Amino acid sequence: MSIGFMSTETxxxxxxxIREEKELPLRKVAALLDIDVAILSKMERxxxxxxxxxxxxxxxxxxxxxxxLLVSFLSDKILYEIQDEDLGIExxxxxxxxxxxxxxxxxx
Amino acid sequence: MSIGFMSTETxxxxxxxIREEKELPLRKVAALLDIDVAILSKMERxxxxxxxxxxxxxxxxxxxxxxxLLVSFLSDKILYEIQDEDLGIExxxxxxxxxxxxxxxxxx
DNA sequence: AATCCTATTGACATAATGTGTCAAAATTAG
DNA sequence: CTAATTTTGACACATTATGTCAATAGGATT
Numbered sequence: 001m002s003i004g005f006m007s008t009e010t011x012x013x014x015x016x017x018i019r020e021e022k023e024l025p026l027r028k029v030a031a032l033l034d035i036d037v038a039i040l041s042k043m044e045r046x047x048x049x050x051x052x053x054x055x056x057x058x059x060x061x062x063x064x065x066x067x068x069l070l071v072s073f074l075s076d077k078i079l080y081e082i083q084d085e086d087l088g089i090e091x092x093x094x095x096x097x098x099x100x101x102x103x104x105x106x107x108x
Numbered sequence: 109m110s111i112g113f114m115s116t117e118t119x120x121x122x123x124x125x126i127r128e129e130k131e132l133p134l135r136k137v138a139a140l141l142d143i144d145v146a147i148l149s150k151m152e153r154x155x156x157x158x159x160x161x162x163x164x165x166x167x168x169x170x171x172x173x174x175x176x177l178l179v180s181f182l183s184d185k186i187l188y189e190i191q192d193e194d195l196g197i198e199x200x201x202x203x204x205x206x207x208x209x210x211x212x213x214x215x216x
Numbered sequence: 217a218a219t220c221c222t223a224t225t226g227a228c229a230t231a232a233t234g235t236g237t238c239a240a241a242a243t244t245a246g
Numbered sequence: 247c248t249a250a251t252t253t254t255g256a257c258a259c260a261t262t263a264t265g266t267c268a269a270t271a272g273g274a275t276t
Contacts, residue, residue, distance in 0.1 A: 007206075008206055008209055008210065025250080025251060025252090026251070026252065027250085027251070027252090035236085036236065036237065036238085037251085037252075037253095038236090038237080038238080038252085038253075038254080038255095039235080039236070039237095041251095041252060041253060041254090042253085042254095045253085047253095047254095048234085048235080049234080049235095067195060070193075070195050070199075071195050071198050071199045071202055072202070074189065074190055074193060074195060074196065074199030074203075075199045075200075075202040075203040075206060077189045077190075078186050078189055078190065078199060078200065078203040079203050079206055079207060079210075081182065081185045081186055081189060082182055082185075082186065082207065085178075085182060087175060087178050087179050087182060088182065088207055088211075089204060089207050089208060089211065090175075090179050091178075091179045091182030091183045091186060092183075092186065092200060092203060092204045092207060093204070094179055094180070094183040095182075095183040095186040095187050095200060096197060096200045096201070096204070098115075098116055098183060098187055099187060099190065099196055099197050099200060100197060101116055102116065102187075103196075103197065133221080133222060133223085134222070134223065135221085135222070135223090143265085144265065144266065144267085145222085145223075145224095146223090146224075146225080146226095146265090146266085146267085147264085147265070147266095149223060149224060149225090150224085150225090153224085155224095155225095156263085156264080157263080157264095
């Protein structure tokens with residue numbers, strides 16, 4: 001078992017926490033990303049979609065594990081698709097089986 | 109283990125197979141759904157998005173297990189989000205953990 | 217081939233959604 | 247209070263989704 005808590009925070013919340021940890025203002029990070037401060041603010045609060053590119057750039061800016069952020073980013077997108085669905089967990093299991101099957105047979 | 113094959117068919121392919129099994133023409137099913145034949149054709153071939161509502165209506169029309177179709181529908185949407193992603197399966201596992209956590213704590 | 221039924225394709229207009237930009241308002245820090 | 251930071255909302259624009267329709271293609275039958 002991991003020593004950390006189960007993370008239920010969204011990718012946006014996670015990015016905000018990391019940024020606050022580094023004590024970087026939105027203003028500076030937005031400038032580094034070359035996007036408007038308003039957009040970054042909304043991304044952190046889940047009001048605007050975050051792109052994979054932004055996630056990777058932020059991993060660099062924050063010197064944070066990119067894979068960790070990407071998994072958080074992707075799982076967010078996945079959860080969005082099954083929100084409020086009773087069959088969500090069942091669908092996730094099926095999706096995982098399919099994904100494994102596809103991965104195993106993708107190699108030529 | 110199940111006696112069936114691992115199903116890698118999409119919800120569209122599945123719906124088409126069911127329809128062919130019932131020997132119903134697109135024309136008739138589209139009429140029952142009150143949508144254009146062209147759209148249903150495209151839905152079965154993955155060229156147009158299928159909605160949850162259509163899936164449920166088709167479960168009725170075909171007298172087919174609705175949950176089974178819904179799981180297929182949802183897992184398709186999930187897989188679409190992680191297509192080509194190396195971290196896809198990892199993200200699915202994290203999403204499942206989160207979904208379970210949310211479900212367990214959702215009850216008031 | 218000609219006819220009929222079915223299915224596919226593409227073009228089009230329109231609707232819905234996403235995106236960047238900006239400025240004003242609100243919040244927080246010094 | 248003042249200044250910096252963040253949030254909010256409005257707007258124009260781009261991108262994407264959707265429904266409608268007609269032309270095309272495919273298959274079977276005669």
